[in-house]
Amino acid sequence: MTDRQVPFADLNVRESALGSEILGAMTRVLGRGWFILGPEVEAFEREFASFVGTARAVGVACGTDALSLSLVALGVGPGDEVITSPLTATFTALAISRIGAKPVFADVDPDTLNLSPESVRKQLGPRSKAILPVHLYGNPCDLPAFQKLADSEGLRLVEDACQAHGAKLDGRSMGSWGDAGCFSFYPTKNLGALGDGGMIVTNDESLAEHLQRLRNGGQVSRYLHDEVGFNSRLDELQAAVLRVKLPKLSAWNRRRRELVAHYIQLLEKTPVKTIRLLPGSESAAHLFVVRVSDRAGLGEALVSQGIQTLIHYPIPAHLQPAYRALGQEEGSCPVAEQASREILSLPLFPGLAESQVERVAQVIRSYYR
Numbered sequence: 001m002t003d004r005q006v007p008f009a010d011l012n013v014r015e016s017a018l019g020s021e022i023l024g025a026m027t028r029v030l031g032r033g034w035f036i037l038g039p040e041v042e043a044f045e046r047e048f049a050s051f052v053g054t055a056r057a058v059g060v061a062c063g064t065d066a067l068s069l070s071l072v073a074l075g076v077g078p079g080d081e082v083i084t085s086p087l088t089a090t091f092t093a094l095a096i097s098r099i100g101a102k103p104v105f106a107d108v109d110p111d112t113l114n115l116s117p118e119s120v121r122k123q124l125g126p127r128s129k130a131i132l133p134v135h136l137y138g139n140p141c142d143l144p145a146f147q148k149l150a151d152s153e154g155l156r157l158v159e160d161a162c163q164a165h166g167a168k169l170d171g172r173s174m175g176s177w178g179d180a181g182c183f184s185f186y187p188t189k190n191l192g193a194l195g196d197g198g199m200i201v202t203n204d205e206s207l208a209e210h211l212q213r214l215r216n217g218g219q220v221s222r223y224l225h226d227e228v229g230f231n232s233r234l235d236e237l238q239a240a241v242l243r244v245k246l247p248k249l250s251a252w253n254r255r256r257r258e259l260v261a262h263y264i265q266l267l268e269k270t271p272v273k274t275i276r277l278l279p280g281s282e283s284a285a286h287l288f289v290v291r292v293s294d295r296a297g298l299g300e301a302l303v304s305q306g307i308q309t310l311i312h313y314p315i316p317a318h319l320q321p322a323y324r325a326l327g328q329e330e331g332s333c334p335v336a337e338q339a340s341r342e343i344l345s346l347p348l349f350p351g352l353a354e355s356q357v358e359r360v361a362q363v364i365r366s367y368y369r
């Protein structure tokens with residue numbers, strides 16, 4: 001890679017102080033010879049709960065499982081409907097389908113691109129059991145509105161905070177508002193493992209205890225299975241790595257927000273539109289996404305200059321082939337569909353240099369000149 005190239009993200013920590021710290025933590029686990037559900041997971045659960053501000057946290061195998069297990073523990077099952085956003089990693093919807101429940105897609109807000117409370121209200125029906133909003137790109141959803149709706153309709157509220165580690169609304173961490181909050185530690189997330197990992201946070205002690213059994217096959221004690229559980233555990237090596245990274249997360253998120261502010265300032269006088277935040281939000285700035293009417297052209301101009309971009313996400317979940325059987329057609333979530341044709345994610349990671357942001361902005365400005 002030459003100096004002029006700008007990668008979308010950079011996960012290589014081998015030559016850094018962080019890399020040595022991670023190796024040290026892994027060596028500690030190797031020396032202990034205990035790899036599943038042990039002291040590292042327990043310590044990381046306590047540390048992560050304290051970071052989010054909840055009473056409990058339960059480590060699981062990935063973010064998708066965090067969502068599935070939360071829904072099961074909250075009584076959602078076959079035949080129940082869970083209302084969610086179509087503009088997300090389709091894994092959000094898969095987590096609902098996998099437990100036999102049905103994802104129902106409501107539209108997103110045109111300014112924030114997060115699930116719209118008004119649109120959710122329109123999808124309510126006799127089988128509605130839960131609302132599953134997603135903090136897309138690390139930007140907080142309107143949780144006060146969803147809490148009100150869930151309370152008045154007797155619905156469960158599960159937050160997909162898989163992109164929102166450390167994001168806040170009115171000073172309160174995302175993930176701590178709903179009955180349960182779900183996180184992913186997929187390597188590219190703001191807090192990423194060296195493989196898969198996930199976490200469920202909650203203030204409900206008995207829910208946390210149920211989740212601890214559910215992730216471990218439904219066992220109440222060794223080899224005694226009370227219910228049909230999952231095998232979905234966070235392992236000791238990943239927990240040890242995540243414990244090294246967690247204390248650095250707030251500074252990394254701050255750096256991400258600074259870089260976003262720099263992008264926004266440099267792109268001010270271009271046709272590029274940015275995504276609005278709710279008032280009172282502190283985004284985790286997981287992705288920096290712009291909206292343009294001529295995405296293919298701009299994308300090509302950037303790639304030709306060695307700048308990597310991605311699209312999050314090009315096909316809304318309700319239009320995925322996997323969900324054809326649900327019968328939700330094109331036009332049923334027009335705002336999400338229009339957004340999916342216009343969004344483009346630009347390079348953003350804590351190690352990105354200001355000069356790289358300036359170069360990306362420069363290429364965009366000359367494209368429109």
Ligand SMILES: *Cc1c(COP(=O)(O)O)cnc(C)c1O
Binds near residue numbers: 064089
């Ligand atoms: C990453 C992600 C998931 C899935 O997490 P995994 O750990 O990959 O299972 C779910 N929802 C959203 C919004 C995500 O970004």
